[in-house]
Amino acid sequence: MSDHKDRSNSKQPQSCHPQKQYVEDNKKSSSRFWKELAKGIVISNPVFILTLGLCPTLAITNSITNALGMGAGVIFVLLCSNIMISSIRKATPPLVRIPVFIVIIATSVTILSLVFEAYLPPLYRSLGIYLPLVVVNCIILGRAEAFASKNSVLLSAADALGIGIGFTIALVIISLIREIIGTGSLEIFGRQLFKLPGLSTHPLLFFISPPGAFLVIGIMMALFRLIGVIKSE
Amino acid sequence: MSNLFTIFIAMVIVNNIVLAKFLGLCPFFGVSKKLSNAFSMGIAVTLVMLIASVSTSVIYNYILVPYRVEFMNIVIYILVIASLVQIVELIIRRTNIILYNAMGIYLPLITTNCAVLGIALINSAENYSILESIVNALGAGIGFTLVLIIMSGIREKLDLADSPKSMRGLPVAFLTAALLALAFIGFNGMV
Numbered sequence: 001m002s003d004h005k006d007r008s009n010s011k012q013p014q015s016c017h018p019q020k021q022y023v024e025d026n027k028k029s030s031s032r033f034w035k036e037l038a039k040g041i042v043i044s045n046p047v048f049i050l051t052l053g054l055c056p057t058l059a060i061t062n063s064i065t066n067a068l069g070m071g072a073g074v075i076f077v078l079l080c081s082n083i084m085i086s087s088i089r090k091a092t093p094p095l096v097r098i099p100v101f102i103v104i105i106a107t108s109v110t111i112l113s114l115v116f117e118a119y120l121p122p123l124y125r126s127l128g129i130y131l132p133l134v135v136v137n138c139i140i141l142g143r144a145e146a147f148a149s150k151n152s153v154l155l156s157a158a159d160a161l162g163i164g165i166g167f168t169i170a171l172v173i174i175s176l177i178r179e180i181i182g183t184g185s186l187e188i189f190g191r192q193l194f195k196l197p198g199l200s201t202h203p204l205l206f207f208i209s210p211p212g213a214f215l216v217i218g219i220m221m222a223l224f225r226l227i228g229v230i231k232s233e
Numbered sequence: 234m235s236n237l238f239t240i241f242i243a244m245v246i247v248n249n250i251v252l253a254k255f256l257g258l259c260p261f262f263g264v265s266k267k268l269s270n271a272f273s274m275g276i277a278v279t280l281v282m283l284i285a286s287v288s289t290s291v292i293y294n295y296i297l298v299p300y301r302v303e304f305m306n307i308v309i310y311i312l313v314i315a316s317l318v319q320i321v322e323l324i325i326r327r328t329n330i331i332l333y334n335a336m337g338i339y340l341p342l343i344t345t346n347c348a349v350l351g352i353a354l355i356n357s358a359e360n361y362s363i364l365e366s367i368v369n370a371l372g373a374g375i376g377f378t379l380v381l382i383i384m385s386g387i388r389e390k391l392d393l394a395d396s397p398k399s400m401r402g403l404p405v406a407f408l409t410a411a412l413l414a415l416a417f418i419g420f421n422g423m424v
Contacts, residue, residue: 051403054262055347059255102315106308114304129354132307136347138259210253211414218407226399 036158037165046139046163047170048224053139056130057171058213062182065189067175069123070130071168073112077134078160080108082148086156089149101144102135109135139167177216182208237368240361243424244372250348251380252414257348261381262406266392271385272378279374281321281343282352285314286370289353290363303357310353318343348377383413 046052053074060066084104085092092100113131116124124131134140143163148156180186184200186193206212250256257278264274289310297303322340326333343349352373356366387409396405 054258055255058258099312099315102311103308106311110304110307113307129351129358132354133256133347133351135307135311136350206415209418210255211411211418213255214407214411214414218404218411221407222397222399222404225404 032155033158036155037162039159039162045166045170047167047174048221051221052142053137053167054217055133056137057174058210058217059130060127061171061175061178061213061216062208063126063179064172064175064186065123066126067171068168068188069116069120069127070134071164071171073116073127073131073134074137074139074167075161075164076112077105077108078140078143078164079157080111081105081140081144082156082160083153084108085144085148086151086153092149097149098141098145101141101149105140105144106135139163174213174216174220178207178212182206182212237365239424240365241368241372244369245376245379246417246420247424249376249380249417250351250373251377252410252417254351256351257346257377260343260346260348261377261384261410262403265381265385265388265406268382268385268389271381275374275378275381277340278343278346278348278377279371281314281318281340282349282370282374282377283367284317284321285349286352286356286366287363288313288317290356290361290366293357294363297357306354306357310350314349314353348373380413384410387413 047054047057056070056074060070081101081104085101088100109132112134113124116127116131143159147159151159176186180196181199181204184198184203185195207216244250248254251258251261260274260278264270289306292309292313293303293306297306297309318340322333325340352370356369361369384406388406391405391409400408
């Protein structure tokens with residue numbers, strides 16, 4: 001019964017991206033679990049392909065520590081909200097579903113920010129207002145609306161993990177570029193990994209400043225599109 | 234008075250909400266293709282930001298702080314902002330149909346705009362009074378409108394330029410934003 005419902009729903013146009021591949025897919029749930037996971041990381045990477053969740057991506061990628069912290073936070077919130085929304089999806093009246101989703105997401109973000117404040121105070125301070133702003137990150141509401149409200153708990157968890165890891169990978173790539181060029185060294189959670197001889201004495205500060213964020217993401221997007229254009233030809 | 238002026242100027246150009254704080258990027262890139270749309274969107278965001286800042290700062294100063302439940306601010310702010318946007322939309326539709334046609338479609342988009350929630354969170358993080366919150370929100374709104382109008386002016390010209398296939402659209406808009414942000418860095422140290 002629930003399977004039938006899934007298939008009929010996934011034929012409707014989605015707000016985030018097309019999900020046609022689910023229609024024929026009717027195999028064991030374990031193989032679908034891995035498929036959902038891989039889809040989020042590669043095929044529909046939230047930052048480079050779907051260009052969602054741009055505000056935190058630009059703001060906190062000036063160091064890899066921040067990027068990892070934000071990635072972990074988004075994975076946690078996505079998991080919490082997707083699992084909760086998917087488990088109450090049959091009890092939620094369609095008319096008030098968006099407020100319900102928002103309250104669930106806001107509660108998860110509150111838990112996350114309390115945990116960060118208690119156990120990781122330096123990270124909490126450097127993320128600043130961008131940690132509570134996870135609540136309006138369009139990735140999370142997008143997944144709740146497009147996936148978790150229509151699929152089983154296990155698949156929703158896989159989707160959350162995949163999209164969350166894809167988002168984290170994108171954050172890490174951007175922050176690696178910005179931190180290495182911008183400071184000439186790499187530091188993870190206060191421990192220095194390496195130092196580039198010429199660059200660390202005369203770092204290109206432009207890359208860790210706000211304009212550098214726009215430049216790096218613009219170039220990354222163009223690169224991803226260039227690969228797409230070459231592949232399609 | 235000079236304190237209020239400092240907050241205002243800092244918010245409009247020095248700590249510009251789009252170019253320095255990266256808030257409200259979705260409307261910044263989504264609605265900056267035409268100059269007329271950019272202006273309507275800017276006014277709508279400024280209006281909602283003002284109303285949202287007033288109400289969230291009243292709630293913060295008179296409810297959350299006295300009862301020591303500041304940690305509830307995320308849940309409460311997002312609910313207040315979402316319902317406010319609905320109310321503003323209803324009022325505009327009933328009273329001024331021309332205004333509604335001009336900016337009605339942008340109002341629902343603003344609910345999930347991080348700039349509005351961001352300003353409310355900045356107000357409470359900085360412990361601003363209600364008057365300071367209003368000035369802060371006004372500065373942020375005007376800064377947003379200013380940058381949106383500059384950006385749409387540039388993008389109208391960019392459409393005519395012959396750029397490489399993979400750079401068209403969003404990537405070249407990001408590079409333009411980088412140059413714009415670089416120009417705004419020149420205001421650093423002014424306040």
